[in-house]
Amino acid sequence: LHRLQLALALNGARLTKVGGYLCYSTCAMSPIENEAVVAALLRMTDGALELVDRSDLPGLKARPGWTTWKVLREDRSRREVKNEQKKNNLKMQKRREQFDVHKRRVWKDDKNDEDGNMDKDETVEKKEEEIETKGEQKVDEEPKENGENEKNDLNEVSTGRQEGAKTEELGPPPDWESLTLKSRCQQEGFVEYNSFDEVEDKWKQTCRESCFPPTLEEIQNFHLERCMRFLPQDMDTSGFFVTLLKKVKPLSSRARERAAKLATDIVEADEASKDESKTDAKSPPVKKTKLNPEDEAKQESENATLVSSTTLEAKNEVNDTTSTKDEQTKVKTNKGGTNTDRNNGCNENFVSASLEILEPLMEYYGFTKDFPRDQCMSRAKPNSKIIYFIGKAVKLYMDGGLQDKVTIINSGLKAFERNNNQCEVEYRVNQEGIHYLVPYMTKRKIIVDLSDFVNCLRHGAIKFEYFSEAFAEEMRNLSVGSFVVLLKGHEEDFSKKLMLVMWKCRGEHVNCLVNQVEKKGMKNKLQAHVGQDIVFAEDEIQTKNEANKDKKNEDENNDSKNEEAMENADDNKVEDSN
DSSP states (O other): OHHHHHHHHHHHHHHSOTTOEEEEEESOOOTTTTHHHHHHHHHHTTTSEEEEOOTTSTTOOOEEOOSOOOEEEESSOHHHHHHHHHHHSHHHHHHHHHHHHHHHHHHHHHHHHHHTOOSOOHHHHHHHHHHHHHHHHHHTSOHHHHHHHHHHHHHHHHHTOOTTOOOOOSSOOSOOOHHHHHHHHHHTTEEEESSGGGSOGGGTTTSOGGGSOOOHHHHHHHOGGGSEEEOHHHHTSOOEEEEEEEEOSOOOHHHHHHHHHHHHHHHHHHHHHHHHHHHHHSOOOOOOOOOOHHHHHHHHHHHHHHHHHHHHHHHHHHHHHHHHHHHHHSOOBOTTOOBOOTTTTTTSOEEEOOHHHHHHHHHHHTOOTTOOGGGEEEESSTTOSEEEEOOHHHHHHHHTTGGGTSOOOOOSEEEEEEOSSOOSSSEEEOGGGHHHHGGGOOSSEEEEOHHHHHHTTOSSSEEGGGSOHHHHHHHHTSOSEEEEEEETTOSSOTTTTOEEEEEEOSSSEEEEOOOHHHHHHHHHHHHHHHSSOOOOHHHHHHHHHHHHHHHHHHHHHHHHHHHHHHHHHHHHHHHHHO
């Protein structure tokens, strides 16, 4: 990870503007991933970055970064460990034993052919049977024991312990002296390097020069003690390493070349590892059987026929694939002409909503003149389904050319949504961003008491008879379309969002345009407000019906049990009389 993390940090330094800050953080405690990366980053940027000391923040318990450390590696590569594991597993052991048995049989048959005696020797036969039985018993052991044995074998291989070596139980060493720790590392299968010159050629890709501690001069210039190490026992957190760097000048051309070379090396190493894995996964070559001259000529003619037919099928398949791709590239549209692509216009930039859309909405809902219409934005496509309300800070970034650099998948809250029904305006207000619209609305909002507000949360079409006469009369005066209901006493408390988006139907019905999850949350808010559960009449009827249904099922089960008991009693009486 050292090389990859260094490449990521270099790319972050390249993107950071002069005077900006770059934070490098990991959840590891290894200095190879932490201080070594920071030291290499400072070394490769030629003074363009400086460490910032923020350990003085109140309530922050951070330990200083390290200036020196040990560089270790395992005594065997991953490939060697993997090959050793394959050789020592139970499957390979049984396969070797079977091969030995087969080899003995071949040797015995050849010997008998030479002597003219084809009968097998009984003693050799018994030994072969014992070997086979022993191999089968090893494989047919219980799964639990097999798992434990394999696990122990893998642990011995991965730690590099030699067979017969005296091993200690895992735990703290007897003391923390350098000699004790060094012997413990050797015992666990690690090799220590004091400098990069000691690293063998085959290990220089793993233990790179940037992994080693900085020189004395670099220690004084880099100030690695400004790095912060957060240990779990200090603040009851996980272990973290955090470093804050400031870019004081642009990167030099040499630093940019180093960053590009490092990125290229990572890509090439990744491709090489993939090629190696593909080579390992290849199956062994199939041996070809020898054919007579006549059979060989026949096989060649069959192969020629097969190649010609395969080529024709391939051409047809290419033509079919091309036509299919051409069909898939066509944009699918529904009857209304709106885009039904899976991206749903997410690749389109955000643009300010047009005045042709906003002006009818301003008049219909009675928005005041100070309504921030410039924060109403939609996707840059015709017949946009949703108009979003964007925050001021995000709007400034968008106006500054942010969308030329990145693709914004989602932003803001849904303020208006296109109607599916006939209405005076094309868009209705949306529950998601209603608390940003209500402060500017002067029309189509009604303040109601608690009972009417609770009844607005009913399911489906809600009749006017559930509401008070005053509220019902106000709704009758509204035209078909969306309107907002606010709870009395909280009409100015927009943070609690005790408001609902409703839809006035043609008849004396209304619908609540709020999803079930938010309805449930609204009920919880009201229960906390009034101090009692919110239960509707139909909910009580449904609960009562379910209870009656359960009772009926229980009675039917009891009746069936009684009938079975009576039948059994009658059978017993008949048997007794016989």
